[in-house]
Amino acid sequence: MNPDLLHPKERQEGVADREMNEQYYRKILASRPNRMILTRTSSLALVKAELDAAAFSAPVSGISIYDRRMLVGRISGCYDPIVTSDFFRLPNKIKIRYAGSLASTFLKRLRNHKKDCGSAFRPSTGVLALVMAINEYGPGAEYVICGIGIHKRLEYLSGTKTKGRLLQPHVYADTKVLRKLADRYSLFTTEPELTSLMPPLR
Structure with a gap:
């Protein structure tokens, strides 16, 4: 998954398609995959912390x-x-x-x-x-x-x-x-x- 789709900046006030990004994020949290692999390692720690705070239980890793x-x-x-x-x-x-x-x-x-x-x-x-x-x-x-x-x-x-x-x-x-x-x-x-x-x- 592209880490940009999970970055908190995409759900801030004033962002284009903010509502769609919020819906997308909620669906990811509800999807309960066995694991998630991000397609870049940049922002990996930030995204993992964001998902942990939302009680996302699947292991998250990244590939450079x-x-x-x-x-x-x-x-x-x-x-x-x-x-x-x-x-x-x-x-x-x-x-x-x-x-x-x-x-x-x-x-x-x-x-x-x-x-x-x-x-x-x-x-x-x-x-x-x-x-x-x-x-x-x-x-x-x-x-x-x-x-x-x-x-x-x-x-x-x-x-x-x-x-x-x-x-x-x-x-x-x-x-x-x-x-x-x-x-x-x-x-x-x-x-x-x-x-x-x-x-x-x-």
Whole structure:
């Protein structure tokens, strides 16, 4: 889970979508998962303290940006930034804009290999959860994918849309990683939009 979704600043007065963030937070507290893994280690202590104060009983841990990237690469063969052939078919205006983001990522990682890349070139939290499950349960298990889509990534549940993004976050990276995972492991889906990547669950 993205730790930003649990940070107390997202529920302060004056924050956009504060009511939705509050509802989301309450649902997390009521969900009673076996455990929770945050997709960054920044703010981990703060988030854990916040959850402890709310009597959230599941163990909470985090995975660093670097370890996350290495895990996805080891399980799927795709290390971010993940660039697909779809990117090169985009209009030049978009390619130029996002090529700058790619170049920035590579330059930053020359100095610090722990730097993250833009959301257009790394998998989503849902796909990361699948990778973690495969890492834990191995190639002999069957995995059913539900709740992961590749459309409307610029739109939140509130109906608002993210601004300033020409590419939907994670879509190209998710598509490539899911395709690789479907070739390597036993994956099925309940999502019609993913049936081009893996068999539907019968």
